[in-house]
Amino acid sequence: MKINDVSIENTFAEAFPMKATRIIVTAANDTWADHAARAMTGFATSVIACGCEAGIERSLKPTETPDGRPGISVLMFSMNTKELSKQIQNRVGQCVLTCPTTACYSGLDDGDPIALGRNLRYFGDGYQISKKFGNTRYWRVPVMDGEFVCEEDARVTKAIGGGNFLILSETQEQALIASERAITAMRRVPNVIMPFPGGVVRSGSKVGSKYSALPASTNHLFCPTLKGLVDSKLPREVGAVLEIVIDGLDADSISHATAVGVRAACAAGRRRGIIGISAGNYGGNLGPYHFKLREILK
């Protein structure tokens, strides 16, 4: 299979079940909503060492937010509800509560409840005020610029993490251009985030290492500088590989994002140095979700 003469490998991305939530951060204007959302989703590229994977899903118009102010939708993923709950407490408490003019709401209607403002309210030291509209409780915590409004609970839903594809190109520059195009297109897809810096990761990993203390190490079979040294999986002309990792609320959204991203990455074509598209997996034995590239792109 080829798109613009770029070969699509007959392989699949292997993904894992995760727990996720959507948080809506609003503020007096887009700038402060963005500051809060970026701080909240910082250092959240991989569950391996960050505790969660998080990213900005999209910007929200004032008509789309509970308080009629500009907002940002953030998706957070973790391996279990307990860890996700801890991450929400820490990140909302340190990055949203602290940011001027912000408020914080649940972006999901269904799912198991976990604390959002339920514990953060104690920052109000007894001056916090509860407000209940319908079945939803909000907390108003007095702060130095006015008040921080926060919904009591967020909702946790089943999700999928680790969808991915690899862009194989002749040079690093060409790989960057292709991946930037892919990310721009994929950011329009709802229910997914690409948690790595700029949505792109260069350090694809394999499970295990020659050093017993490490759970993961560099995916040496996809490192172009080792082509002459190991049984490389890369064609001879490949000089750089970049990976795009996708976490999503459901398999359809990840499939859709993968298709959109691969097509955008292949738009430049072989003559601009894009050699092929591959995907990372562990032989299909670890993750229950398999995103087969050729089926998705049919």
Next chain:
Amino acid sequence: MTGVRLSLVEHPRFSLDLSSVLPDTIYGKSLDAVRRTPLAQGKRKILLGDLFEVDKISEDALEFHGVTKELSRIGSGMTQGVIRIVGSAGNEIGTSMTGGEIHLHGNAGDYLGSGMRGGIINVSGSSGDYTAGALPHTSLGMRDGIICIGKSVGMRAGERMRRGLLVANGNAGPYCGSNMIAGTIVVTGCTGPGIGFGMRRGTILLKRKPSETLVTFNDCGTFLLTFPTLLLGQLRRINRTAYMRLRSIRTFRRLAGDIACDGQGELLIADE
């Protein structure tokens, strides 16, 4: 399921308790069974069919037509469904209801929504005293739910209110929100004296500056707060009139009180 229309044909001379006529008890019954529903009028027991003409309607609702102020306790204890009332009803409409909707096209008497724990009451006209307040033999007023009044509310609206939202698109009588425990009251018209008297917690949001405020309320200053914007988001869905009247207001003056009690309540007065 089909609904039922009850048209008053025989006007009662005394107050008539209609709390036994609820969507739960009416839906699914034959018209004859509905006509045989017993009603309490003082000590007397009469049948629904003695006073009302009963018809089936296609809409899933229980409709009362030609209602007068002698008809009381309509929708009291209601748990689900829709009641539509045409005319000006008597006292204790929707008291202790836990769910469902009551739409009243007319005025309501006293104790509207007293002790309600859920659901929605919409009144196109005005309501009497103790709207969302506590019934004489009870300690708490409205405990949850939403009451929207198209025009004015009488005195002591929201008295001992515990939770929920009361919106009045007209004036509020004296002692609005008195002894309020929590919850939210929105008044877009004028308010009488004694507003928030003895309130412990809760919010009374006013579009117009009250003629007087109690000395036991402390002025905290004028602020751009997030809560009113969140409240506006709710009003946009449930009460368009109040939303349109309040949406242009940017800042509110906050008065904390009643400091004679807990002092955790607040008056938010639009700073226009």
